[in-house]
Amino acid sequence: MNNITLSSKPHYPILDGLRGVAAIIVVTFHLAEPLGTGHLDIIVNHGYLAVDFFFLLSGFVIGYAYDDRWPKMTFGIFFRLRVERLQPLVILGMTLGAIGFYFTDSTLWPLIHTVPIWRMLLVMLIGYTILPIPLSMDIRGWQEMHPLNSVGWSLFFEYIANILYGLWIRKFSNTALSVLVAISAIALAQLAISYGDVSGGWTLNTEQVRIGLTRTMYPFFAGLLLSRVAKPTHIKHAFLLCSILVAAALYMPRIGGAEHLWRNGLYESFCIIILFPLIVYLGASGVVQTQAERKICRFLGDISYPLYLVHYPLVYFYVAWISNNKGVTVAQAWPYALAILVGAIILAYIALKWYDEPVRRWLRSKRQTI
Template sequence: MITNGLATKPHYPVLDGLRGVAAILVVVFHICEAHATSHIDQVINHGYLAVDFFFLLSGFVMGYAYDDRWHKLTIGSFFKRRLIRLQPMVVMGMLVGAVCFYFSGSAAFPLIHTVLVWKLLLVMLIGCTLIPIPISMDIRGWQEMHPLDGPGWSLFFEYVVNILYALGLRKLSKTALSILVIIAGGVLIHYAVTSKTGDVIGGWSLNEEQLRIGCTRVLFPFFGGLLLSRITRPVERKHAFLISSVLLIIVLAMPRIGGFEHLWMNGLYDSLSIILLFPLIVYVGAGGRQSGQPSKLCKWLGDLSYPLYITHYPFIYIYTGWVSNHKGIAVTEALPNALLTFAGTILVGYAALKWYDEPVRAWLTKKSK
């Protein structure tokens, strides 16, 4: 039985809304990324930090939802709940990626049409389990652990920290958890300021360097969020969604800092955003008690966020391929196609939510009782 008599706790509506705002910014970031010549000139330049924000938000919500329930909750039932929440859309993301795969054939992905269907289907089936594929099985050329749906890498690390939490780290005292978070924060700062690229981008390949980046990116924000849920009691405030949304947009849209000459400056911005600004934004958002239209907007954004995040990237592959075939095309010139891609990702994400994710999760929840 999955629930074990656990009552559903009320959500933090503003945090749901923030998750949706971040997901939408990720889509815009990825569309604009196709036109960038380097990390320096990207629009929504720090949009990649949305992943780190998701990790911190996940840790905070995990502590709120489960920390006081383990006297009624087994490890098995916890894993069932997480699988029901996350895995259906993982499968959908891989299916969408497989359907879109050959449409992304282009100058950016010149070998797409040499990939045999059996290999595509094999990669899709492995992807549905979220088990990373080795670089030798890459079918796109970007060395991704999930070449049909790139963002799957972050879900892989989400599962890793969920497992660590359930198997023992949930038992850490506040002091022990604080020490872990301080160490993880120090590792994050060190990596970011010494990075060859001057940022925390990475984590999507199954090799030593990328696995290090992925672990560095997930450990502080997830367990920092968990610690935040244990040591703070949000203070109710008006306009929490507006304030926290604006702060999040500013952090993610901040232009590159330091240029090529001072890469460490941008690395410091990345790490301090994750360590200081994101906890502040979550704390402010957690104090929101929205009602009426703002609450409906937050719910809509929160419901859409995960399906949008996990299904949008196959369309980004196609858009990136189109841009690569029109070398040098500016965002303004490509605006009709960019808007079509953006609208398409929203529609597919919402359709996946209503016609697949919600019904499947409801069915699985019923069957697990």
Template sequence: MQLASKPHYPILDGLRGVAALLVVAFHILESHSTSHLDLMINHGYLAVDFFFLLSGFVVAYAYDDRWSKMSIGGFFKRRLVRLQPLVVMGMLIGALCFYFQDSVLWPGIHEVPVWKLILVTLIGFTLLPLPISMDIRGWQEMHPLNGPGWSLFFEYIANILYALFVRKFSNKALSLLVFLSACFLVHLSLTSKTGDIIGGWSLNLEQLHIGFARVMYPFFAGLLLCRTVKLVKVKNAFFWSSLLILVVFSIPRIGGAENLWMNAIYDVVSVIVFFPVIVWLGAGGEVTGKYATKICKFLGDISYPIYMTHFPLVCIYNAWVADHKMPLKEAYPMGILVFCSAVLLAWVCLKWYDEPVRAWLKKKVFSAG
């Protein structure tokens, strides 16, 4: 059965796009860093946690009041139709780029047999995590052809938990879950060997711990935020929310190598306090004006496509920088080209692939209703 669509929060759509563009810039600039301490757009990795919070908020808004008309299976079908086509496209692009890559970053990559590349690609289409023994790139990723797939894996788990159990929670029970998840996240940050919450992309106990800690608080905090907080209209909410995201992501590393706990505290305060405030501001705001509306729509439209397709292009840039030992002052024109190419690729994938495929899937899957 096809459910009537609800109005979007245009500012939240725009903020997702702002964060996605900052992720692309973060990954490009990461090529010129030597460690977590000197990353540029230093806290850009927190975009994943921001996306989790936004997803929880949007899932609650879209589905909380529809369970009388929707089965668990129907919910899963809707989420798969929305998310899975670009998972497939991201893996395809990753496989094509991987096949033609050879770099000092990945010694032995040219020795990967075609059959193994095809197998990894097919498994990638399902988003099932690969064991480290099947990592063909050498970075110990559960999705070596398209690294950001790890966060979608954990988002799927959060969606499953929501559909099976958490949707039935009272606000008190949900508040308890969010509080315990916050404690879990604080513990992760304060015990981190690197003084941050970076990680979650490998299929081992340490990385799974990081992944679950990173998804549980923000996703279900977003759910709680949507259910309980009264929205207040704020003038120029998109501008202020976008500026806050930029500031949070761009703050340089705090504490250095001597005081790792200081940066750890910054990470958890950003996720637990700053991000809910930013989403609250954005959800309560209004977009006025033709151009502002178009900007928010464009950013929202490309946010998911660019997140799921940009990383293979970044890997090409990573290899070029490493092979030619290119400093940023010489490499920045190529970095700008990669950034613009990622935006263009996202738009092409959206218009020529994602939207048509989703429309076809909706017709096939829900036409019986």
């Protein structure tokens, strides 16, 4: 490819800001998770739905950014652009996870110090590709695709959705895409209602891969469809309204308890299938009211992806501390949790400015000289 120049389009600043809001809630979910005994009593109970919200945002943005560029663009160009955007922080996140691996002494991971360095480095190198490791290579004991940085599983499915879009689904008419989205919505609702939630997708086995694909297909391609058919209006105070809706959905306590799991599944189906597309539509229609609001949205959007990729290596230390001090209460844990949250945001900003942006500028310069 010679001097590839793809015309840039205006961003949706409110959608950028909402991505940052959801990323911060993900961190609070991971900080609250070890204080619960299971899905039923986690304080940030539906925080994992932020991943489904990310998938929907991603589908919307991909459709908006690329749908009309295909006459000038091959799949190879598209995939390279996606790799340039996603992989630098994947590599950083896996590296941070590897650096911290042997320092997380915990009763949860008693075998960590028996793992040879070469094996850990091999897992890290595979993690750089975002390809999942088989269960036989699990070095932490949580049966994760990426035991050095747990959140890598969602990037694996993000790539699958991007590849499906670039090779095939981008060619769908709106009617065909609507049929795919409807079928995917039914599959998602069936999963959520039968299991009681959609939590899962991070293990390389048949059941968990099915969960991961089901969680990806509806929101990503619903976002794509929305980018094609939505006609945004002009809505004031959309950022505040949408932020409240996102926070309310993700901080909602568990519904139905152990006796009525289907009720919680119904709630999650409603959030992913109806509420999240509505929030994205409102956000795309929103008008930034002040310069301060614009700066907030930009900052939140800028740190959202770095925060998602770098926070979990810090969370491992926090989880180890909780496991080594049985009976830690919320009152005792919150100062440490707040420190991790603030530290993760600072680390994300540093990663953005000192690593991600320079690396992506370099990759763009190399691409334009090919």
